[in-house]
Amino acid sequence: METMIQIKDVTKTFIGKDNTVEALKGINLEIHRGEIYGIIGMSGAGKSTLVRCLNFLERPSSGTVLVEGKDLSTLRDSELRKMRTRIAMIFQHFNLLMQRTVIDNVCFPMEIIKMPKKDALARAKELLGIVGLSEKEQAYPAQLSGGQKQRVAIARALATNPQILLCDEATSALDPTTTKAILALLKEINEKYGITIVIITHEMSVVQEICTHVAIIDEGNLAETGRVEEVFQRPRSKAAKKLVFQGEREQYEEMKGKRCIRIVFTSNSSFEPVIGNMVLACKVPVNILLADTRDIGGVAHGQMILQLPEDNAVAEKMIRYLRDRKLEVEELNNYVG
Numbered sequence: 001m002e003t004m005i006q007i008k009d010v011t012k013t014f015i016g017k018d019n020t021v022e023a024l025k026g027i028n029l030e031i032h033r034g035e036i037y038g039i040i041g042m043s044g045a046g047k048s049t050l051v052r053c054l055n056f057l058e059r060p061s062s063g064t065v066l067v068e069g070k071d072l073s074t075l076r077d078s079e080l081r082k083m084r085t086r087i088a089m090i091f092q093h094f095n096l097l098m099q100r101t102v103i104d105n106v107c108f109p110m111e112i113i114k115m116p117k118k119d120a121l122a123r124a125k126e127l128l129g130i131v132g133l134s135e136k137e138q139a140y141p142a143q144l145s146g147g148q149k150q151r152v153a154i155a156r157a158l159a160t161n162p163q164i165l166l167c168d169e170a171t172s173a174l175d176p177t178t179t180k181a182i183l184a185l186l187k188e189i190n191e192k193y194g195i196t197i198v199i200i201t202h203e204m205s206v207v208q209e210i211c212t213h214v215a216i217i218d219e220g221n222l223a224e225t226g227r228v229e230e231v232f233q234r235p236r237s238k239a240a241k242k243l244v245f246q247g248e249r250e251q252y253e254e255m256k257g258k259r260c261i262r263i264v265f266t267s268n269s270s271f272e273p274v275i276g277n278m279v280l281a282c283k284v285p286v287n288i289l290l291a292d293t294r295d296i297g298g299v300a301h302g303q304m305i306l307q308l309p310e311d312n313a314v315a316e317k318m319i320r321y322l323r324d325r326k327l328e329v330e331e332l333n334n335y336v337g
């Protein structure tokens with residue numbers, strides 16, 4: 001698949017009067033055409049800095065950013081401006097021009113590139129149709145809800161036919177229902193127009209809802225990258241485990257000192273009968289501490305956490321039984337939150 005964005009050994013250090021912050025400590029990342037790529041991390045992890053490096057709103061201290069194969073550091077200002085029309089961006093607080101009507105906001109980037117007014121108006125109308133806001137053309141931003149404002153911002157971002165859309169906490173100021181609607185719109189835009197989307201967020205639910213891939217950033221380092229279902233099912237790094245297991249910490253407390261395993265299944269393998277048969281075969285009951293099914297990008301994924309019997313031989317037998325039936329089994333004894 002065609003590489004859209006390649007980040008190589010990117011660092012960013014902010015040097016202040018009395019302190020230095022290493023916001024990015026050597027990031028490597030590759031994003032391909034058509035992906036919806038989530039970049040997630042705790043507050044202060046470096047997400048915004050990273051996304052601003054993608055379009056050179058922020059210049060990296062070292063390392064390379066290639067967009068569609070072009071090294072951004074080699075571009076002249078005029079070329080960089082042109083490149084930026086291919087990388088649009090939306091923000092948490094929408095950044096609309098408050099003195100302009102909705103349609104004039106959408107026309108704005110087309111004025112900058114000196115598109116004839118008539119063409120710009122026609123395109124703006126079309127875009128407002130795509131985002132479902134045709135009837136608000138003449139309204140001012142102050143008269144719109146948060147979700148509607150973000151729709152205007154999305155229409156404006158699409159005005160110059162970008163190939164990449166960067167979303168920096170674009171749903172963080174919205175309620176859950178509106179968030180879902182905006183995410184659905186982004187997915188539709190990705191599918192219909194093949195636009196690659198990069199989503200910066202601190203919310204796992206956003207990644208789970210629409211992203212195909214995810215990168216977890218932790219204190220300026222990349223902790224883990226992969227397909228969303230992979231990272232959800234088998235988080236490897238401590239940072240990923242922390243994000244994925246956010247709601248499960250109490251269960252982990254309960255599990256301390258006990259021999260527990262996590263079993264992962266996908267929609268094509270149901271494990272209910274397997275557990276039943278395992279108990280029958282081993283003749284010892286197990287304690288189910290957690291059974292959880294999640295919807296990741298429309299596909300059901302599940303996990304179950306079992307507490308195994310104290311008897312080591314029986315516990316080993318159970319693990320073998322499950323692995324023989326091709327279920328993923330992970331021992332959780334050493335989990336340290």
Ligand SMILES: Nc1ncnc2c1ncn2[C@@H]1O[C@H](COP(=O)(O)OP(=O)(O)OP(=O)(O)O)[C@@H](O)[C@H]1O
Binds near residue numbers: 014015022041047050
């Ligand atoms: N212009 C700047 N000057 C100095 N330090 C900065 C600057 N921008 C960011 N930082 C620092 O870099 C680190 C990473 O910040 P960044 O905004 O990228 O994190 P983030 O993951 O987006 O966090 P949040 O979710 O809270 O916005 C922080 O310690 C921040 O204080």
